Amino acid sequence: MGDRHLSEGTQKRGPAQLRFCGYTSVVSKTTGDPAITRLVESFANMGAPWVSGIRDIRSLARELRPNVIDNFKTSELYQKYWLGRPMTSPIFGFYSVCTIGC
Numbered sequence: 001m002g003d004r005h006l007s008e009g010t011q012k013r014g015p016a017q018l019r020f021c022g023y024t025s026v027v028s029k030t031t032g033d034p035a036i037t038r039l040v041e042s043f044a045n046m047g048a049p050w051v052s053g054i055r056d057i058r059s060l061a062r063e064l065r066p067n068v069i070d071n072f073k074t075s076e077l078y079q080k081y082w083l084g085r086p087m088t089s090p091i092f093g094f095y096s097v098c099t100i101g102c
Contacts, residue, residue, distance in 0.1 A: 026094045061100050071098040
């Protein structure tokens, strides 16, 4: 769904919330972590490639004119709710979740 369609949809239907999950550096294989790159390639080899991500959610939000309700990395949730537990995968530092209100 393109930006134009998101914008038109909010004009026709009224307020809404959209949630985006982002793996941009994971998708582009630029994390610098060979294990994460192998994971991405294994999904592609199974016919389920990760093909997109949103690099700058705040710029997208400015274009669409909604409010950013929340924007966090799953590593932040891990640290907040699993106090003292070691992070089980470095991928949590790259996976982000954002909710925007339109």
